[in-house]
Amino acid sequence: MAHGTPAVGRTEVDAAGNSDEHLIRRAQDGDTAAFAELVRRYQDRIHNLAYRMLSRREEAEDVAQETFLHVYRSMASFRGERFSSWVYKIASNLCLDYLRKHRARLLSLDAPAEAESDLHREIPDSGHLPEDLVTQAELAGDVQRAIATLPPKYRLVVVLRHFYDLSYEEIVQVSNLPLGTVKTRLFRARDLLRKRLGTIATEGGWGA
Amino acid sequence: MNCRGIRQWLHSYLDARVDPNQERMIERHIRSCAHCRRRLVELARAVNLMEDQQLVGPGPDFLRKVFAGLPGQVEFPSPHRLSPAARVVAAWRRLFG
Ligand SMILES: [Zn+2]
Numbered sequence: 574m575a576h577g578t579p580a581v582g583r584t585e586v587d588a589a590g591n592s593d594e595h596l597i598r599r600a601q602d603g604d605t606a607a608f609a610e611l612v613r614r615y616q617d618r619i620h621n622l623a624y625r626m627l628s629r630r631e632e633a634e635d636v637a638q639e640t641f642l643h644v645y646r647s648m649a650s651f652r653g654e655r656f657s658s659w660v661y662k663i664a665s666n667l668c669l670d671y672l673r674k675h676r677a678r679l680l681s682l683d684a685p686a687e688a689e690s691d692l693h694r695e696i697p698d699s700g701h702l703p704e705d706l707v708t709q710a711e712l713a714g715d716v717q718r719a720i721a722t723l724p725p726k727y728r729l730v731v732v733l734r735h736f737y738d739l740s741y742e743e744i745v746q747v748s749n750l751p752l753g754t755v756k757t758r759l760f761r762a763r764d765l766l767r768k769r770l771g772t773i774a775t776e777g778g779w780g781a
Numbered sequence: 782m783n784c785r786g787i788r789q790w791l792h793s794y795l796d797a798r799v800d801p802n803q804e805r806m807i808e809r810h811i812r813s814c815a816h817c818r819r820r821l822v823e824l825a826r827a828v829n830l831m832e833d834q835q836l837v838g839p840g841p842d843f844l845r846k847v848f849a850g851l852p853g854q855v856e857f858p859s860p861h862r863l864s865p866a867a868r869v870v871a872a873w874r875r876l877f878g
Pocket of ligand 1: 787
């Protein structure tokens with residue numbers, strides 16, 4: 574993935590040689606600094622996952638916080654699996670639960686609109702910015718609004734594939750869905766997104 | 782292979798999940814079919830737009846909020862026990878936060 578994000582499916586090792594799995598074992602032994610390190614490592618990725626699913630930052634932060642609380646509470650049961658798959662699985666389930674519980678409210682049209690206003694909040698004085706930065710913010714809003722139109726079960730699969738670069742098999746692990754279902758939902762999601770995003774004109778064309 | 786048959790293959794092709802024979806079959810079709818070629822270009826553009834997006838992270842006080850929400854009295858780890866990067870962030874927050 575772009576922007577120097579650590580590859581999601583791979584195990585990160587820090588300067589001191591601590592893998593995620595090493596840190597979770599230390600956390601299981603009551604080392605709160607090791608738990609803090611895991612939160613620090615994953616907070617952006619987990620918050621982003623929730624943001625992509627819910628389109629709202631405040632709710633995304635609540636669900637991200639709930640994810641780490643869940644990790645903390647259930648870490649005794651963590652075994653063998655890759656830590657990243659485990660934490661994505663927890664976050665994915667919490668996002669889908671959230672969307673089920675708050676379906677009516679999130680269906681209101683202001684949810685996707687917030688995607689763009691959020692971005693504009695980060696650019697306080699967009700009048701003096703170079704053209705391409707504004708375009709990036711508009712594109713980001715278009716992308717998030719398009720994702721928000723997908724049914725949640727399609728949304729999750731396409732987010733894991735294209736925001737986290739997970740393979741089909743890694744998505745199977747995280748979502749607990751059969752491989753055939755992962756592919757069907759991914760393909761269907763992309764067919765829908767093609768109609769909304771495929772014809773957006775950007776500088777440099779599609780291959781850039 | 783007709784257009785309807787090729788549609789599912791376009792997705793496998795995008796994910797590089799085709800063998801050399803399938804790849805040749807798909808490429809032969811999209812060379813001769815403007816409709817499927819456009820479809821593939823549009824799918825690729827949608828994918829590229831998603832993959833170009835930045836991670837949207839939480840607010841700056843997220844770690845502290847997580848610790849405040851843990852059951853029992855879990856002490857927030859003092860900065861010297863954090864990683865070098867987290868230590869810099871913690872020091873910076875003390876000074877300017
Ligand atoms: Zn065709």
